[in-house]
Amino acid sequence: MTTTATTAHQSPPAAETRSGGVGLRLGGLRRTFGTTTALDGLDLDIAPGELVALLGPSGCGKTTALRIIAGFETADAGELLMGGEDVTATPANRRDIGMVFQSYSLFPNMTAAENVAYGLRVRKAPKAERAERAAELLELVGLPGRDKHYPHQLSGGQQQRVALARALAIRPRVLLLDEPLSALDAKVRLQLREEIRRLQLELGITTVFVTHDQEEALSMADRVAVMKDGRLEQCAPPSELYERPATPFVAEFVGTMNRLPGVMGDERTVEVLGQRLPVHGDCPDAGHAVEVLLRPESLRVSAGEGGKPGAAVTADGAGPGEAATVRVATFLGGTTRLHLTTASGAEAKADLPSWEAGSLTPGSRCTLTPHDHPVLVEETA
């Protein structure tokens, strides 16, 4: 998984296309639809020029949050500041926000260039200026020469590029993208997300990017805001989110996670898989039964029988590990993911380099040992 996020502005922005960005502040946003609570006190601060990804399972309120920022939906409570100014009561058409929608949203009756120029036309910009800017933006999104095409003559990816150009044409203060890539096929999606990020950095525009795809969020965003049930669970740079998740929900939602039974030891350690490991952050008292959250890449798998459950652990924490059986081996290219069952009956996933996994076929016996500290421990309910 890619966890690299580019935080610095790389290339010097072209002066005339740079729209800059303003800070955005969501304070205690609340919204209910009948009996459903879509937003339950959402707080989020976004710095000027930052790209924040809103990540969360379907139905957690991402779209609602975005629609409140855009002005299509009103919050029942809470405040929305844009560049320090309260815009709660500002109608959608006066917010200077560029929006790219999940579904194809180009005006079917207009060409690509007319779509891009639409925002300028309603702003009564002179015709020559509109045409010039439309051409410039279509070039920017990699579609020069498609200006006379109608939406139905463009592929899905091209339509979303035009939609992006249209949103950027008005030099918006904030750019909102609601799962803009979810309708596209994998290859186009990958390409387009890199381009969106490149453009966003080039223009330095404050951007909120909604997605349910963690890989998309981690690879594009300066910070990722993980949402659950209408609330913010954690907002942090991708690497921090992955390595130091604040809650078990974040730990399990971002990346793949194992939950293994363990027992708390003395001095902030936990015994799991026949090893004693240090615990960072909060942890229950010694002697408590816990669930230990460990990443698949933190487990070492070696062929051959290892320790038995409950085998002695030496003073330095090193132990014999735990015997396990391979159930499924999934080849993923460079790495292979093994699904294992330990001798004590727990299920675990482990990633190891494919060249090491050759002998670990389904049914073969092996030894499982953790070689990194757990991400989190949670007291067994």
Add this chain to the structure above:
Amino acid sequence: MAGLTVTPARRARPARRKRSYGSALVLLLAGLYFLVPVAASLWFTVDDPAKGVTLDAYAKGLGDDGMATSLGLSLRLGLATVALGLLLMVPTMVVVTLRLPKLRRVVEVLCMVPLIVPPVALVAGVSTVLSWQQDLADTPLWGTFQVLVNKNFPLVLVLVYTVMSLPFLYRSLDAGLRAVDLATLVEASRSLGASRLATLWRVVVPNLRPALVSGAVLSLAMVLGEYTVATVLGFEPFSVWMVHVGEYEAQLSVAAAMLSLLITWGLLLLLTNLAGGRARKGRKTTA
């Protein structure tokens, strides 16, 4: 390999020819069904036992004041009906689609009612209301009634025809609204800075154009052919005039019918062309 692909094609050919014979036959029968009465009428209008083939009936029709007046009235009534109907239905349907989807069923039922109520029943109610005029002679409402029943342009017919055109307008607009993701288009337009009115004019109407035109065509055709309401209320648009004339001059009446057929077709053609152009080009969006 080649043989494999050729064989089914060769085998398919007779089947396809059989099917095309079948459809040709259907087409022929349907064509006869429409063309025979038209041809017979045409023959009736140009055949004169004394002079042979002559266009006298048409010359007479075109020269007739009654025809020009009644046809003009019908067209004006039709256009006013279409304008009023669209003015009423477009904003209603757009608002219902975007804001009050729960009311969709209610609006549908309301708009379908005129299909169920026979025009005779409808006009009976209207006549009753119009008969109150005598009792209102001293009130300002009397003037209103005078405008409603003005022989030159009976507004009451426009009102009744608008009600009668609701089913056509509803059906067309409903289909048009389902064909586009109007909510998203409107939001896109709003976020780009357009006011509600600009959005309606630049985004909603152009994308509903095919629906608007088909609704307008159907309503117009209905008004041009409507007889019951007009005759009961004592007005003389084209259809009523045609019947009157037919009572003493059959040939002229049928010639007028042929002319009205031509005029209606011309109007349909014109409106369909209006619907074409960019609206047609941009209608389908690849999913």
